[in-house]
Amino acid sequence: MDDVELRHLRALDAVAQEGTVTAAASRLHMTQPALSRTLAQLESRVGVRLVDRSSRHLALTPAGNTLLGHGRAILARLDSALADTRRVVRPLRLGYTCAVLGRQTVPLLRTWRRTHPHIPLDVVRQDNSTAGLATGDTDVAVLRTRPPGPLLRTEALYMEDRVAALPDDHPLAQRDTVLMAELTARPARSAPGPPAELPLALWPDTGTASPELWPPERRPGRVVEVGNVDQWLNLIATGGAFGLGTSGTAQSFSHPGVRFVPVRDAPAATVYLARPAHPTHPLTEEFAAAVRETVSA
DSSP: OOSOOHHHHHHHHHHHHHSSHHHHHHHHTSOHHHHHHHHHHHHHHHTSOOEEOSSSSOEEOHHHHHHHHHHHHHHHHHHHHHHHHHHHHSOEEEEESSOSSGGGHHHHHHHHHHHOTTSOEEEEEOOSTTTTTTTTSOSEEEESSOOOSTTEEEEEEEEEOEEEEEETTSTTTTOSOBOHHHHHSOOOOSSSSOOOOOOEEEOTTTOOOOGGGSOGGGSOSOEEEOSSHHHHHHHHHTTSOBEEEEHHHHHHOOOTTEEEEEBTTSOOEEEEEEEESSOSSTTHHHHHHHHHHHHHO
16 A cells, blocks of 8 residues: 555545545535545555445445545544644633633632643733634633624623722722712812713723613713723723723722722623634633633632
8 A cells, every 4th residue: 555645534434424426525625526536546556446336326345444444543543643732732722801700710720720730721811802712812712792703602601790990089989889870970060160070981892881881861971992901991090081890800900090899780791701613722611611610619
C-alpha cells in the first residue's frame, strides 16, 4: 500500500455509510466526480477492488470492508489525538465586558485551577456585545445582555440587583439606598439659574442601563455614551454623569471617586453564560458546568 492518505479513508467511510456516490459526496462537501476519482485512486494505490459498482447501491468488497475497519480505527485515533492536543496546549478563554460573576468570580477561578491544573483559564475583557465570541477571541463569555443570532448558545445564570454609580460628592452618594426617581430628580436650587442635572452614562454595546428603565416622565434628560467600563467610571468620578449598573460591576470594580448605592426599585438584570453553538475549545461544556455549580452553591 503506497501513499494512502486520510482523505482516501474518509471517502471509503462515507461510501460505506451512505451507499451512493451522490450522498457520500454531499457528506464530504465535494463533487461526485472528485469522490469517484478519490476512490479510484485509493484502489489503484492499494491494488485491489474495494467498492462493488455493479448495482445502483454501492457496497464494499471483502477487501474494502477490511480496509474500512482499519481506516476507521486510524481516523478515530487521529480525532482522539487532536482532542487531547487541544486540551493540553491552549488555555480556555473566558470573556467578559463589565464583570464576570462578581463575588463568585474568585471561587470559580480557584475551583477551575484546582480541578483542571493543566488547562489555564485566561480571563479577557472584550468591549463588545459578545465579549469576543463573535470574533473568535474567546471560547465562553459571561454577559449581562443576551446576544442575538443562532450562532451562540446562551443560558440565564441568575439575577443581579441594580446599583447607582454616583460621584462620591453627590448628595445621594452617602445614602444606604436610593430610588430610581431620585436619580433623575432635579436637585434643589443653590444658586440663580437652573440646577444642574447629571446625564446618564451608557455604553450601548454592552451596558444594561437604558432610559427606558424609567417611566417617560422620570427619564434622564440627557445621556452620554462611553466605550467601556473604565471610561464609565472616570466620567462618573469627575462629576460628568451618573450610572446605573449591576451589583457584579460594583463588586468587581472600585474607583476612588465613585460610590455604588443599591437601587431599591430598579428591575434586576440577568447574567448570561454564552458560548458558540459549535464549541471552540474541548472543555467548554465542562467549564459551563463549573460555572453553574459555582453560582448555585
